[in-house]
Amino acid sequence: MSAFRVAMLASGSKGNAALISSGDRNFLVDIGISCRMLDSRLKEIGLTAQELDGVFITHEHTDHVKGLATFTKKYSVPVYSSERTWQAILRKDAQVQRRSCRVIGRSLDCGGVQVRSFATSHDAADPHGYSFDCAGSKCTYVTDTGFITDVVRDEAAGADTLILEANHDIKMLQSGAYPELLKRRILSTRGHLSNESAGWLLAKLPQLPENIILAHLSEENNLPQLAVETVQNIFNGCRRSLDARLLVAAQNNIVTDF
Ligand SMILES: [Zn+2]
Ligand SMILES: [Zn+2]
Numbered sequence: 001m002s003a004f005r006v007a008m009l010a011s012g013s014k015g016n017a018a019l020i021s022s023g024d025r026n027f028l029v030d031i032g033i034s035c036r037m038l039d040s041r042l043k044e045i046g047l048t049a050q051e052l053d054g055v056f057i058t059h060e061h062t063d064h065v066k067g068l069a070t071f072t073k074k075y076s077v078p079v080y081s082s083e084r085t086w087q088a089i090l091r092k093d094a095q096v097q098r099r100s101c102r103v104i105g106r107s108l109d110c111g112g113v114q115v116r117s118f119a120t121s122h123d124a125a126d127p128h129g130y131s132f133d134c135a136g137s138k139c140t141y142v143t144d145t146g147f148i149t150d151v152v153r154d155e156a157a158g159a160d161t162l163i164l165e166a167n168h169d170i171k172m173l174q175s176g177a178y179p180e181l182l183k184r185r186i187l188s189t190r191g192h193l194s195n196e197s198a199g200w201l202l203a204k205l206p207q208l209p210e211n212i213i214l215a216h217l218s219e220e221n222n223l224p225q226l227a228v229e230t231v232q233n234i235f236n237g238c239r240r241s242l243d244a245r246l247l248v249a250a251q252n253n254i255v256t257d258f
Contacts, residue, residue, distance in 0.1 A: 002210050003022050010037070038067050053111055073097055116130065122190050143167075199233075209244055
């Protein structure tokens with residue numbers, strides 16, 4: 001059984017925050033919701049922000065850092081990201097308190113949990129995903145990537161909990177109301193991952209994770225049921241059984257794997 005518990009506090013283009021816990025260690029990936037909403041969602045699962053051991057920021061887009069300035073003013077929890085992501089964040093928002101900012105290299109030991117950062121392919125300064133390792137378990141978080149790079153595939157392999165972007169249904173996006181330029185951006189190799197690409201990554205993994213959480217679904221260009229069906233159909237086509245717990249994260253409510 002996985003050593004990690006995950007609570008997707010919010011997920012989607014309006015804001016992202018994920019709680020990843022192991023034992024009494026609690027980590028957050030991204031603060032793309034207001035600090036007030038973060039506090040209230042943490043309270044729903046019996047936690048406070050002070051109990052967090054660290055926050056890991058994937059990239060500087062607003063849906064990942066919206067509550068960061070207030071968070072760094074209110075709390076003394078260390079916040080980690082890459083050097084170039086910090087530069088981009090601080091350029092955009094002078095209210096972020098520098099005393100909270102820590103640069104993460106390739107990896108970090110956080111009270112017995114190894115946290116590793118890895119590059120994703122997205123139109124941000126230096127976007128990253130994160131893998132958490134503890135007691136032989138691995139939890140990998142990867143959203144906001146235009147395609148499955150080798151490093152993303154390697155990080156997803158062997159994870160027993162995988163949080164994976166399933167941003168859009170390609171047909172819904174193509175026939176939808178978004179301006180052409182935005183459609184092209186989302187579909188590009190530095191855009192967002194489609195349901196199909198997520199499904200193919202999973203179908204090609206030598207061993208399936210115990211828990212899979214589809215994340216960062218577009219409210220305009222996707223439906224939870226469609227994301228699940230697309231993944232299921234790819235598995236059916238490969239004659240492979242989808243032998244995992246498959247959850248879909250949501251924008252407006254908490255989704256947990258515990
Ligand atoms: Zn982004
Ligand atoms: Zn995003």
